[in-house]
Amino acid sequence: MALELTTAKILLKSASNGNRRDLSKLLTLLESGEKINLPISDSASNSTVLGVTGPPGVGKSTLIGRIINYWKEMNQKVAVLAIDPSSPRTGGALLGDRVRMDSADSGDSVFVRSLSTRGHPGGISSSLMAMINALSYCGWNKIVIETVGSGQNEIKIAAFADKIILVDGPDRGDIIQAEKAGIIELADIVVVNKSDMPASIKVADSIRSALSLGGGMDAPEVVLVSAERNEGIVEMMRIIEDCKTPKWRDRIKIKERLISLWDSRLLSSPKINGIIDDLETGSISLNDALDELAR
Amino acid sequence: MKIVMAKPGLDGHDRGAKVIARSLRDGGHEVVYTGLRRTPEQISRIVMDEDANALGLSTLSGAHDVLIPRICKLLKDTGMGDVMVFLGGIIPERDHEKMFSHGVRAIFGPGSRTEDILSFLDDAESRTDLGKSVGVGNEDGWRWN
Numbered sequence: 552m553a554l555e556l557t558t559a560k561i562l563l564k565s566a567s568n569g570n571r572r573d574l575s576k577l578l579t580l581l582e583s584g585e586k587i588n589l590p591i592s593d594s595a596s597n598s599t600v601l602g603v604t605g606p607p608g609v610g611k612s613t614l615i616g617r618i619i620n621y622w623k624e625m626n627q628k629v630a631v632l633a634i635d636p637s638s639p640r641t642g643g644a645l646l647g648d649r650v651r652m653d654s655a656d657s658g659d660s661v662f663v664r665s666l667s668t669r670g671h672p673g674g675i676s677s678s679l680m681a682m683i684n685a686l687s688y689c690g691w692n693k694i695v696i697e698t699v700g701s702g703q704n705e706i707k708i709a710a711f712a713d714k715i716i717l718v719d720g721p722d723r724g725d726i727i728q729a730e731k732a733g734i735i736e737l738a739d740i741v742v743v744n745k746s747d748m749p750a751s752i753k754v755a756d757s758i759r760s761a762l763s764l765g766g767g768m769d770a771p772e773v774v775l776v777s778a779e780r781n782e783g784i785v786e787m788m789r790i791i792e793d794c795k796t797p798k799w800r801d802r803i804k805i806k807e808r809l810i811s812l813w814d815s816r817l818l819s820s821p822k823i824n825g826i827i828d829d830l831e832t833g834s835i836s837l838n839d840a841l842d843e844l845a846r
Numbered sequence: 847m848k849i850v851m852a853k854p855g856l857d858g859h860d861r862g863a864k865v866i867a868r869s870l871r872d873g874g875h876e877v878v879y880t881g882l883r884r885t886p887e888q889i890s891r892i893v894m895d896e897d898a899n900a901l902g903l904s905t906l907s908g909a910h911d912v913l914i915p916r917i918c919k920l921l922k923d924t925g926m927g928d929v930m931v932f933l934g935g936i937i938p939e940r941d942h943e944k945m946f947s948h949g950v951r952a953i954f955g956p957g958s959r960t961e962d963i964l965s966f967l968d969d970a971e972s973r974t975d976l977g978k979s980v981g982v983g984n985e986d987g988w989r990w991n
């Protein structure tokens with residue numbers, strides 16, 4: 552049996568022995584779509600993956616900075632993947648999340664990588680799964696994913712995260728809209744940030760009443776924090792760590808994983824452009840196209 | 847290219863660095879912006895975590911004299927000699943040679959145009975494609991200006 556040592560395998564070995572440079576190089580390979588079979592199949596189960604999502608500018612990165620500190624003090628190894636959209640026109644991206652994470656550069660037990668959605672014809676999702684697994688395998692037991700959005704973007708946070716924090720701020724209340732996108736019922740906790748601004752309290756109240764109208768028994772708790780002033784963070788973390796994700800949400804997660812893998816297979820198929828051409832000229836039907844792609 | 851833009855030193859202005867970061871994005875690059883007042887150690891760690899191809903440093907404070915050689919050395923010492931380093935901001939003419947001697951590949955003063963920086967990056971990219979190093983640890987002394 553030929554023992555083929557791919558670059559990825561070599562990097563994985565060195566990364567799991569604590570080589571940070573090689574971990575970083577491995578993540579680049581995985582980001583570009585390289586696949587790697589990890590020795591343990593379900594290695595992600597050793598780690599907690601926390602998704603932090605919400606509208607632009609509500610303070611997700613600042614909050615993650617606090618979360619890093621919270622876990623760091625408990626001697627956990629924290630890795631953050633912060634995803635920002637890239638411009639569809641130029642492919643360029645400005646990744647500024649780590650500016651707000653004071654604690655991002657604070658030592659060996661914290662690793663922060665910024666990612667853009669560019670160069671992923673099949674969406675970033677399948678690369679993301681591989682990156683999470685690799686981090687977990689290398690001993691990063693707390694993994695945080697930051698995404699902007701409300702459930703309808705290409706990154707379906709529910710497909711990856713064990714726990715989801717949905718963040719909102721005082722001047723928005725956008726999250727009520729997010730309810731339509733279904734993300735709110737996937738959240739384990741709704742965090743209204745910037746509690747130092749009075750309008751936050753109103754937003755929290757209106758989210759609470761919207762949730763209670765929904766009548767869900769296991770509606771997520773709504774908490775107020777100020778990431779900037781470092782207020783309410785410990786309470787928030789306790790709630791997150793203690794909450795039990797209901798079974799039906801596990802099912803949704805599996806379903807989201809399936810969908811995102813399906814999407815990425817579809818979009819990265821070598822046949823896709825030809826098939827779109829055929830659809831354009833009308834020489835095949837949509838159903839034929841799907842059958843052809845799935846073959 | 848994946849480029850980390852950082853601002854070493856203690857001065858509190860990063861307007862210039864942000865403007866450059868934005869124009870590099872518009873030129874199709876992936877730019878990681880790090881914020882103010884990062885130490886050389888933090889900057890080299892960021893470059894490592896981000897697995898960046900290039901590091902753009904902007905300074906106004908005259909701190910370049912000590913900080914930039916220190917950052918270049920840290921990159922080389924931690925196995926990142928293949929990362930390209932370029933400078934922006936205010937660096938007196940008389941210090942340019944010294945900066946280049948530490949492995950800096952280009953210096954863009956206050957009057958520089960975005961197009962210049964972009965064509966520098968293009969140049970560097972095509973050199974890399976040809977297998978020539980443009981990294982801070984490369985000895986052959988290639989420089990753009």
Ligand SMILES: Nc1nc2c(ncn2[C@@H]2O[C@H](COP(=O)(O)OP(=O)(O)OP(=O)(O)O)[C@@H](O)[C@H]2O)c(=O)[nH]1
Nearest residue numbers: 606607608609610611612613651699745777778779
């Ligand atoms: N007043 C107040 N401002 C805050 C708080 N937390 C964050 N901010 C500010 O809100 C702005 C956005 O913060 P970020 O952490 O970058 O928000 P984000 O949600 O990560 O933003 P994107 O990644 O761009 O979507 C910054 O100017 C922060 O200083 C808070 O608790 N109170």
Ligand SMILES: [Mg+2]
Nearest residue numbers: 611612648697
């Ligand atoms: Mg952010």
